Amino acid sequence: DSGVTQTPKHLITATGQRVTLRCSPRSGDLSVYWYQQSLDQGLQFLIQYYNGEERAKGNILERFSAQQFPDLHSELNLSSLELGDSALYFCASSAGGEGNYEQYFGPGTRLTVT
Amino acid sequence: DAKTTQPNSMESNEEEPVHLPCNHSTISGTDYIHWYRQLPSQGPEYVIHGLTSNVNNRMASLAIAEDRKSSTLILHRATLRDAAVYYCIRCWGGGFKTIFGAGTRLFVKA
Secondary structure, three states: OOEEEEEEEEEEEOOOOOOEEEEOOOOOOOOEEEEEEEOEOOOOOOOEOOOOOOEEEEEOOOOEEEEEOOOOOOOEEOOOOHHHHHHEEEEEEOOOOOOOOOOEEOOOOEEEEO | OOOOOOEEEEEEEEOOEEEEEEEEOOOOOOOOOEEEEEEOOOOEEEEEEEEEEEEEEEOOOOEOOOOEEEEEEEEEEHHHOOOEEEEEEEOOOOOOOOOEEEEEEEEEEO
């Protein structure tokens, strides 16, 4: 158990809909990361927050947005969903926001868009 | 190009050492090298990371070439529980600078 929790575990929704994925980091960790893992694209970094502020952006679509709240939990919002958004979404956390900190991953949310 | 290059798969016998190579020839001076592994149906798990010097922890050792263009993850005694996909990643500032590659799938034979 990494200490990172993600809800829900599974989500099935239709194209065009909007969903919110939630992540609670390990106790004391200030940084949260979001990743997407699909069969044909591998694991892709989406976005990072550090202590409530956006720190780095990866291949995140404009239809996706995220935020980190004062209690440090984070939410990833996916809108206008397409079939290709079906994937595993992982959240990770680290104590700091720099490259010398190890990341701890949650169990993931499996999103299925039908 | 921020990609790292790893062999698609490797095989080892149980209780033997395993050396998993990674090429990161375009690495810059401030990039850390991280290794993660992913077991089926689980999120990636941190293994080890380093900058220039070789590193050891309870899970593995990381040997970094002097020019930092390559590194090797060493599992000293492979167990069946070590069968997983191993990812080598460059990490700078926020997040991971590179897209995760396909990683190396390690098979461990009893």
